[in-house]
Amino acid sequence: MIQLILARHAKSDWADEGLDDHDRPLNDRGRRDAPQIARTVRRAGVRPSVLLSSTALRARQTADAFAEAFDVDVTELPELYLATPDRLLDAARSSGADEVMVVAHDPGMTALVSRLADRDERMVTCAVAVFTWHDGTWDDVDETPPDEFDLYTP
Numbered sequence: 767m768i769q770l771i772l773a774r775h776a777k778s779d780w781a782d783e784g785l786d787d788h789d790r791p792l793n794d795r796g797r798r799d800a801p802q803i804a805r806t807v808r809r810a811g812v813r814p815s816v817l818l819s820s821t822a823l824r825a826r827q828t829a830d831a832f833a834e835a836f837d838v839d840v841t842e843l844p845e846l847y848l849a850t851p852d853r854l855l856d857a858a859r860s861s862g863a864d865e866v867m868v869v870a871h872d873p874g875m876t877a878l879v880s881r882l883a884d885r886d887e888r889m890v891t892c893a894v895a896v897f898t899w900h901d902g903t904w905d906d907v908d909e910t911p912p913d914e915f916d917l918y919t920p
Contacts, residue, residue: 768899768907770858770882771807771814771867773832774875776800776892776920778824788847792827799892799920800831807894807918808835814867818857820846822871828892829869836867846870851878859904882908883915894918 776796792800814836819829821842829840843857851874858866876889882897889895898914899906 767864768902768904769812769814769865770855770897770907771812771865772854772875772879772889772895772897773828773867773869774872774889774891774893775820775822775825775828775869776803776831778891788822791823796824796828796891800828801835803892803894803918803920804832804835807832807896810896810916810918812836812865812896814838814863814865816861816863816865817841817867817869818843818846818861819869820844820849820871822847825869825871832867832869849874851881854878855908859907879917882912884911887917890919892920 776792776799778790779793817833817838817840819825819840819842821844833840848871854874858868879887879889879895896916897912900913
């Protein structure tokens with residue numbers, strides 16, 4: 767079984783206009799939404815063995831909420847910051863695990879989710895898309911429609 771869990775970071779804080787984009791933290795809503803959606807996804811039976819995150823502060827803070835809910839460590843990858851859909855998928859494939867969560871950014875996240883779902887899907891902040899191929903391998907991802915697709919939003 768292959769399970770790919772794609773999460774867009776939670777809502778970020780734009781109060782400090784001089785702050786570098788990479789260093790923007792979550793705002794109050796983001797800090798509230800991330801643990802709530804993490805618990806919702808966990809209750810649905812999702813259990814990634816690997817959690818990959820962009821190095822951007824808002825993504826890392828979001829990933830930390832999921833890491834706590836899933837009791838898994840976060841691996842930060844600089845290449846996930848503003849990554850293309852192909853880069854996001856390559857990172858998951860390269861992880862060596864069958865159940866992988868990736869926390870990153872738009873527009874890459876929405877583009878990848880839409881591509882794998884074979885329909886337009888909008889990944890709002892803190893949305894989580896779960897794709898499952900029951901009998902598949904990573905070779906089937908992006909080649910074969912998933913057996914299951916679920917989208918969770920705050």
